[in-house]
Amino acid sequence: MIKTEQLQRHFKAGDVCVKAVDSLDINIGKGEFVAVMGPSGSGKSTLLYVLGAMDRPTGGQISINGRRLDQMDDQQCSDFRNRELGFVFQSFHLLPRMNLVRNVELPMLYAQIPAERRRARAEMMLRAVGLGERFVHFPAELSGGQCQRAAIARALVNSPALLLADEPTGNLDSRTGLEIIGIFQALNRQGMTIIMVTHDENMARHAGRIIRMRDGQIEKNETVSRPLLSALPEEIEKSLQEVFHAAG
Amino acid sequence: MRLVEQVQTGLTGLLDHPFRTFLTMLGIIFGVGAVIAMVSIGAGAEREALEELKKFGDSSIRISSVEIQGERLAEALKKQARGLRMTDVAFLASACPFIELAVPEKIDEYGFYVANTKPLVKIVGVGDGFLAASRFEVERGRFFTDEEQANAAMVAVLGAGVASEVFGLVEPVGQVVQIERVRFKVVGVMKPQGAGSGKLAIKRRDHDRDVYIPVKSSLQRLERWPVEDKDLYHEINSIWVEVKSGYDLLAARDRIAAMLKRRHSEVDDFEIQVPLEILQQSQKTQNLFNLVMALIAGISLLVGGIGIMNIMLASVNERTREIGVRRALGASKRDIVVQFLVEASLISILGGLIGIFAGVAISWLIALYTGWTTAIPLSSVLIAFFVSISVGIIFGSFPAAKASTLDPVKALRYE
Numbered sequence: 083m084i085k086t087e088q089l090q091r092h093f094k095a096g097d098v099c100v101k102a103v104d105s106l107d108i109n110i111g112k113g114e115f116v117a118v119m120g121p122s123g124s125g126k127s128t129l130l131y132v133l134g135a136m137d138r139p140t141g142g143q144i145s146i147n148g149r150r151l152d153q154m155d156d157q158q159c160s161d162f163r164n165r166e167l168g169f170v171f172q173s174f175h176l177l178p179r180m181n182l183v184r185n186v187e188l189p190m191l192y193a194q195i196p197a198e199r200r201r202a203r204a205e206m207m208l209r210a211v212g213l214g215e216r217f218v219h220f221p222a223e224l225s226g227g228q229c230q231r232a233a234i235a236r237a238l239v240n241s242p243a244l245l246l247a248d249e250p251t252g253n254l255d256s257r258t259g260l261e262i263i264g265i266f267q268a269l270n271r272q273g274m275t276i277i278m279v280t281h282d283e284n285m286a287r288h289a290g291r292i293i294r295m296r297d298g299q300i301e302k303n304e305t306v307s308r309p310l311l312s313a314l315p316e317e318i319e320k321s322l323q324e325v326f327h328a329a330g
Numbered sequence: 331m332r333l334v335e336q337v338q339t340g341l342t343g344l345l346d347h348p349f350r351t352f353l354t355m356l357g358i359i360f361g362v363g364a365v366i367a368m369v370s371i372g373a374g375a376e377r378e379a380l381e382e383l384k385k386f387g388d389s390s391i392r393i394s395s396v397e398i399q400g401e402r403l404a405e406a407l408k409k410q411a412r413g414l415r416m417t418d419v420a421f422l423a424s425a426c427p428f429i430e431l432a433v434p435e436k437i438d439e440y441g442f443y444v445a446n447t448k449p450l451v452k453i454v455g456v457g458d459g460f461l462a463a464s465r466f467e468v469e470r471g472r473f474f475t476d477e478e479q480a481n482a483a484m485v486a487v488l489g490a491g492v493a494s495e496v497f498g499l500v501e502p503v504g505q506v507v508q509i510e511r512v513r514f515k516v517v518g519v520m521k522p523q524g525a526g527s528g529k530l531a532i533k534r535r536d537h538d539r540d541v542y543i544p545v546k547s548s549l550q551r552l553e554r555w556p557v558e559d560k561d562l563y564h565e566i567n568s569i570w571v572e573v574k575s576g577y578d579l580l581a582a583r584d585r586i587a588a589m590l591k592r593r594h595s596e597v598d599d600f601e602i603q604v605p606l607e608i609l610q611q612s613q614k615t616q617n618l619f620n621l622v623m624a625l626i627a628g629i630s631l632l633v634g635g636i637g638i639m640n641i642m643l644a645s646v647n648e649r650t651r652e653i654g655v656r657r658a659l660g661a662s663k664r665d666i667v668v669q670f671l672v673e674a675s676l677i678s679i680l681g682g683l684i685g686i687f688a689g690v691a692i693s694w695l696i697a698l699y700t701g702w703t704t705a706i707p708l709s710s711v712l713i714a715f716f717v718s719i720s721v722g723i724i725f726g727s728f729p730a731a732k733a734s735t736l737d738p739v740k741a742l743r744y745e
Contacts, residue, residue, distance in 0.1 A: 136738045136742075160660055160661060160665075164659065165660070169658045169659070171742070175651070175655045175742065180342075188656070189660050191335055191339075192656075192660040192661050240660075
C-alpha cells in the first residue's frame with residue numbers, strides 16, 4: 083500500500099542542512115498497524131506528514147495505493163488528504179468554536195457532500211465512537227478522551243483507507259490512551275491501515291509492527307509477534323463494524 | 331467547498347467577534363454613508379436647479395437693472411444714459427428678429443392697503459406676454475387683457491400668498507385693493523409659485539407675495555413723490571426676453587448686450603443672465619463638488635479597506651492553527667483563499683448595506699432640518715455598494731493569500 087524509495091526530507095537552517103528524513107525505504111502493506119517510534123528529532127513526525135501529503139519530500143519517491151505523492155500538485159494533495167486518509171493529532175485539533183457535529187462535518191464540506199448527508203454521516207460517526215449524546219457539545223465541554231474520539235470520527239468520516247496518528251495518546255492518561263488504541267485496533271481489524279507515531283513503548287506494543295527511527299533513518303524495523311490487546315466496549319466495536327460495513 | 335457553505339462559515343467566523351467585526355465595518359459604513367448623503371445633496375441641488383430652469387425656460391434671457399450711485403450715476407447722467415426703460419423693450423422687440431417676446435417688469439414697494447391692513451407686498455408692473463415669459467399661471471379669475479395693458483387700467487392680480495393672507499376664505503376676485511392712493515380691482519389670483527431657492531444664482535423673490543398690475547399703470551398712476559435721481563434712473567427693473575427656437579441663446583445674449591450697451595452710452599447699468607448657461611455652470615460646479623466628494627468618500631473607503639486588511643491579517647494570525655487543521659482535512663489553497671475573501675467581503679457588504687441605510691437616513695435628516703432638496707439616485711446606491719464589495723475583495727486579497735500560502739505543518743504546530 084505504502085512504498086517509499088530513498089525518501090528524503092531535508093530542511094535548510096542557515097548554512098546547515100537538517101536531514102529530518104534521509105534515504106528512507108519503507109514498505110507498509112494494506113491493513114497493517116504500524117507504530118513509528120524514536121527520540122525527539124528522529125524524523126518520525128516529519129515522515130508522518132510526508133506520508134500524509136502535508137509536507138513535500140525533497141527527494142526520492144513515495145507512492146500510496148499506486149499514486150505518486152511526490153508528483154502531485156497542491157490541489158491533488160488536498161484531494162488526497164481529504165478522501166484517502168485521515169489524520170489524528172496529539173492535541174486533537176478540533177475547532178473550538180464549532181460543535182462536534184460541525185467539526186466532524188468539516189472534511190465532508192471539502193468533499194462537497196450535501197448538507198443532509200453530511201449531517202447524517204457525522205452523527206453516525208460520532209455514535210460509532212461513543213459520542214452519540216454529545217453532538218452539539220463544544221470541544222471545551224468534553225474530556226480529552228472524548229475530544230480524541232471526536233477527532234477519530236472526523237478522520238474516518240470520508241472513509242479513508244489510511245489513518246495517520248501523531249502521538250494520539252500523548253495528551254491522555256494511560257487508561258484513556260488505551261481506549262483510543264482500542265479504537266485503532268478495532269479499525270485495524272476492519273482492514274484499515276494505521277500508522278501511529280508514539281513515544282510510548284506500551285502503546286506501540288499494540289501495533290503489529292514497530293519502526294524505530296534515529297537521525298532520519300530507520301534504526302530497526304521489528305514485527306510484534308503478539309501485539310497487546312486493548313479491550314473496547316462491545317457497543318463501540320459493534321458500531322464501528324456497522325460503519326465499515328455501511329461504507330462497503 | 332460550496333460558496334453557500336463558505337458564506338455560512340464566514341458569517342460564523344465574523345459572529346465569533348461581533349464587536350470587532352462591527353468596528354471593522356465602521357470605515358465602510360462611514361464611507362458609503364458619506365457617499366450616499368453627499369451625492370443626495372448634489373443630486374437634490376441639481377434636480378432643484380433643473381426645476382427652476384423649467385420655470386425660467388431654456389430659451390429665456392433675463393436683463394436686470396444694476397443700481398448705480400454717486401459719481402458713476404452723475405457720469406451716466408452726463409452721458410445721457412437713462413437706465414433700463416420701456417423704450418429698451420420696444421427697441422429690442424423691433425430690432426432683434428430672434429426675440430419672440432420682451433416683457434418689462436417694474437417692481438416697487440408701494441403701500442398696499444386692504445380694509446385696515448397693510449401687508450408687505452411687492453407691486454409688480456408687468457407688460458404684455460408676462461404669463462408666457464414667466465411661465466406663471468393664473469389659478470382663479472384672469473390676467474390683464476391687452477386693452478387693460480394699453481389703457482393703464484386699474485386692475486390687479488394677486489400672488490397666491492397675498493390672496494390667502496388678505497382675503498382668507500373670501501373670494502378675492504372682484505374685490506378692491508388700494509395701492510398708494512389708487513384703487514385697483516382684483517381680477518385674478520396666481521397659482522402658488524413657491525419661494526425660489528436660488529440654486530441657479532438668479533435672484534428670485536417670493537412671487538407669491540407679488541401683486542401684479544399693468545406696467546403702464548405702475549408707470550403712469552403710481553409714481554412716488556418726491557424722488558431722487560437714483561430712483562428715477564431706471565424706469566423698469568428687468569426685461570424678460572424669450573428667444574425664438576433655432577437661435578443660439580448665447581449669441582443672442584451677446585447681441586442684446588452689445589445693443590443695449592450702445593443705447594446706454596456704454597454705461598454698465600444692466601446685467602444679463604441666461605438661466606441655461608447658469609445651469610451649465612452650476613452643473614460644472616456640481617461636477618467639481620461631486621469629484622471632491624468622491625475623493626473624500628474614496629479616502630474613507632480606503633481607510634475602511636485598510637481596517638479590513640488589518641483585522642483580516644490579525645484573524646489569519648489568530649487562526650493559523652485552524653488553517654493548518656483545515657488544510658490537513660482536505661482544504662486546498664483555493665478553499666482557504668475563498669474562506670478569507672468571503673469573510674472580508676461579508677464585512678464590506680454588510681458595512682455597505684448599513685452605510686446605504688445610514689446615508690439615506692442622513693440625507694433624509696438633512697432635508698428635514700435644513701429644508702434642502704435631497705435626492706438619492708439609484709446609480710449612487712449601486713456604485714457605493716459595488717465599490718464597498720470591491721474594497722472587501724481588494725483589501726481581503728492579501729490576508730487571504732497569506733493564509734493560503736502558510737505551510738500546513740507549521741500552521742498546525744503554531745502556538
